[in-house]
Amino acid sequence: ITSNPYDRSVWMCTEAGVSIYETATHRWRYIPQALPGKSEDIAANGLPPNPDCVAFNNQGVAFVGTQCNGLAIGYPPYKSWAVVTGPWNIPLTPFGKGLPSSLINAVLAGQGGRIYVGTDEGLAWNSGKNPFVFQYECGADYAARIKGLWHPPTGFKMPSRSFLNRLLPADH
Numbered sequence: 529i530t531s532n533p534y535d536r537s538v539w540m541c542t543e544a545g546v547s548i549y550e551t552a553t554h555r556w557r558y559i560p561q562a563l564p565g566k567s568e569d570i571a572a573n574g575l576p577p578n579p580d581c582v583a584f585n586n587q588g589v590a591f592v593g594t595q596c597n598g599l600a601i602g603y604p605p606y607k608s609w610a611v612v613t614g615p616w617n618i619p620l621t622p623f624g625k626g627l628p629s630s631l632i633n634a635v636l637a638g639q640g641g642r643i644y645v646g647t648d649e650g651l652a653w654n655s656g657k658n659p660f661v662f663q664y665e666c667g668a669d670y671a672a673r674i675k676g677l678w679h680p681p682t683g684f685k686m687p688s689r690s691f692l693n694r695l696l697p698a699d700h
Contacts, residue, residue, distance in 0.1 A: 534588020534604050541579040546592065559606060575600055575609050583635040583643070589659065591643055593632025599645055601659055612660055618673060619649055619666055620681060622695055627652045628664040633700070650699045667699035668692040 529540045537557075538549040545561040561577045576597035583591045592600040598613035614627035628649035636644040641656030650666035671686050 530582055530584065532584050532588055532590070533586060534584065539582050539590070541582055541592065543578075545575060546579055546582065575602070576611055580632060581635050583637040585637045585641055585643070585659075591635045591637065591645075591659070593635045593645065594630070596631055598627060598630040599632055599635070610660065612662070614647065614649070618677075619664070619670065620674060620684070622650075622666045622670055622687075623664065625661075625663050627662050628666060628699075648700055651696060665696060667696040669698050670695070673699075 529538060531538055532548075536551050538551065540547045540549075546559040548557040548559065549555075550557055559575055561575050561579060563577065575592065576594050578595035578597060579592045579600070580595045581593040585591075588604045590600075590602040590606060592602070592609075594600065598611050600609045600611050602609045612627060614629040614631075616630075619628045627645060627647060629647040631648040632645055633648065634646035638644055638653075638656075641659075643654050643656075643659060643662075645652040645662065647664075650664050650670070652662040652664040654660075654662050671692065674680055674684055675686065
């Protein structure tokens with residue numbers, strides 16, 4: 529649950545989409561999610577399935593994190609959404625461009641327009657200038673997860689303990 533600074537409405541992510549309580553009119557509004565596997569639903573309203581968390585920047589742009597479908601970005605009046613997704617495979621490097629995963633655990637709108645996105649594969653953030661361009665850092669457990677793959681990449685070497693200690697403590 530969070531408040532939208534644009535219109536002071538209260539937004540809640542639910543199993544079926546986003547419920548919005550409009551404080552000015554004391555009414556509920558609803559943004560339905562697309563049904564899983566129904567690309568025409570995403571094309572119609574753009575909100576991917578399984579919204580899980582939401583944050584707003586000072587201009588009222590909504591950033592909705594989903595459980596498996598990336599980050600949905602909506603501009604007032606929230607009739608259409610753009611989606612930023614991560615790769616299907618785990619990142620093989622501790623740093624990179626984009627989202628490290630499409631499973632979003634948390635979203636935070638920071639100062640200067642920055643957006644921070646917590647995923648199951650690490651933390652992503654943008655510069656505040658372009659809401660669609662991210663970079664990420666994985667946690668210190670990224671290398672152990674790569675080593676544990678059924679077929680780890682040929683030639684992958686575990687980084688030193690001192691290098692791993694400079695990363696986030698864990699991906700989640």
